[in-house]
Amino acid sequence: MGRAPCCEKNGLKKGPWTSEEDQKLIDYIQKHGYGNWRTLPKSAGLQRCGKSCRLRWTNYLRPDIKRGRFSFEEEETIIQLHSILGNKWSSIASRLPGRTDNEIKNYWNTHIRKRLLRMGIDPVTHTRKLDLSSILSYNSSQINLQSLLAGMQPLVNYNPELLRLATSLFSSSSQRQNPNFNSFIQNIAQENSLFLHNQFPQLVLADQIQEAPMMDATTCVSYPLSDQAQFVESNNVEQYPSICWESNGNGNPAATSSSTQDCYVSLQSYYNYGSEQNLMDPPISNNSNQDFSFGSVLSSPSSSPTPLNSISTYINGSSSIEDEKDSYGSSNHLLGFEIPDDLLDFNYDFV
Template structure:
């Protein structure tokens, strides 16, 4: 026996609510409360389904509804809760006073989800996106052999078997995709990073990535004790880039996130963030941490301290970018800065009217 309709559909109005209907509903609820939604519309003189009335009230007319743009702190809360709860919008809404599940859901789908994707983070798993694993960069080692690898403190330890498998996949991708451009490691390090990445990006099927990782759980480090901080003399290897070779969005990054004027530190931070998702897609052989174990929540928990920390100078062999003293702090600050940067970019880009 099928479920019966919540109310008689014939003759009932659908679509956007008018101001007059809103007023009728508000007046009725203020006078009588909202006990029985089935009988409410008839008693209130509304040609609406009870369900429609309930949604209108809970999502729009309720007096405690909070309007306006979500704050950065609210977004943090949503992401943290979503990483634990998934699409339990109503549960998430209980932790955000004045926000409805519908509003949170819409905001997630239109803003946060896209931002996480831009950051290379899978919005479903909250882990780095395996489908964008940049195998060609691993193969060419252009990143690991570049001076920028030093600022991560990354010592490459790529499993030869992984390289073999990746090479096989890369080869098949190149054969199938005539537009594929292999990055030879000799190119411009300071070009538009999105463009560079697009050019040498190998999009693998998720299954391929999972297989690669399951079969080869030792690529390069995530919290790898073999990681060493960059040395001060290594930063000297960096050559000052031509101004028009800087990443297109570098200037706004400089002003909003780093709080320092030194171009080299800013550029280091920028490139670190650009590559953050990529770095995190790698497995730690020591602790057996997989990409899916990546704890985005704990990274975000450090946002408040990391996002305002100035980049440190390359003064000694144990200092990290942003002044973090440990590798965990360093990674957190990359993530935090990146997320804050993307949030600020959204603010700048949006036409949102502040209320």
């Protein structure tokens, strides 16, 4: 014997709510509170199902709902949380007081998502759309990997975005056989043993590098928060979690807790990101056709070779979207890490 039916479908009104209906719902909830959505419509004198009433209340009539345009800080928070949580709109909404999951979802789909797409950023993975293997196959055996990787290592340590890149690079079967690359990964492993232990358990636990699971730029960038993940709040200032990687039990990494914002990529970097040279363009050469710039290879948003505090790099300096300018044109949101100058200027020669 289950519960009694929620409501009769027949005879119940659908579609837009009238102001009279709104007032009935508000009056009833103010007087009796909410809790039993099943019986509420009848008690309130509404020809609606409980589900419709709950939706109307939680998404529109609730007194603590903040209406109007999203602020820059809210938008940045959405992007940051989405990069970790994915389409967990309710979880994201819980970090944005006064905003509903429905409102955030709509805003994402109508504004942020399109903007990221215009910038060539995959709104699902938050990475530049890029086929790394095709770049590495660009005569990759001749790249001076030792120099390249030595320069990358300080960047990669403790930076999830670049760890993703590193794991993407590592997924290239040709690179797995490269001793320089293996050495690079092992060095990172010492600094990021937890992450790599879960990404490549064989790699960290074994004395020698063994076959690592194939990952590509898509699969290695999704790190769902575990249920146990906790956000830290302090003095009303939200602190977003840094990412500590733990296994979720099925071989995939799962992020957990902690504090600091260091691991996040700022909106400014997204915008600089959008101004980058097309990564599929032929490599830029300074002195010969066998050089390529480091900046043109990195796929991570946090790896922009452009000065990150430079407003002049804002979407090629020619954004046609006024609200983008309004929101970001004068903002200088720094990355949680710095790219050494010598690395930005470094050219990697083929051997």
